Amino acid sequence: MKCLVLALSVALVCGTQAIFVPRTIPEDLDVQKVAGTWYSMAMAASSIALLNTERAPLRVFVKELRPTPEKNLEIVLNRWEDGSCAERKILAEKTEVPAEFKINYLGENKLHVLDTDYENYVFLCMENAATPGQGLACQYLARTLTVDEGVMEKFNTALKLLPVHIWLRFTPTQAKERCLV
Helix, strand or coil, X not given: CHHHHHHHHHHHHHHCCCCCCCCCCCCCCCHHHHCEXXXXXXXXXXXXXXXXXXCCCCCCEXXXXXXXXXXXXEEEEEEEECCEEEEEXXXXXXXXXXXXXXXXXXXXXXXXXXXXXXXXXXXXXXXXCCCCCCCEEEEEEXXXXXXXXXXXXXXXXXXXXXXXXXXXXXXXXXXXXXXXC
């Protein structure tokens, strides 16, 4: 009987584990400083199906981040839909947790800002709130089309702590073309 209780306890603890998304930014993310044009330089996901084709659900290319007066973020992105590149806008609502937002894209999800220096790069991860650990996609966004190998390595290091199974890296030309890669 003791073994059964122990086995059930371990199963419950393991079954309810969420993904820990590490952050290295200050406690107060300044959304005004992340405003502007961005280019998706790399993407990674916990499942190949999230990124493997141009129509994959999380194969989106962030184009711009726009802060709102309420310290939320409007995310302007491009994705392949119905045979063409379509622009979409998503509202990321600030939560109590620093650098975490709630978004309603493919259901209710969380958007984490892992790291940023505000001037050159930002690392974002979207986590499926309904099934933590089942759907995680991250992006390295850059202000310019210049690939910074140091930042790429930093992104790669951050991903080592996450359950990532597919990784896409874009050339400057591909990053500029957004949907066409």
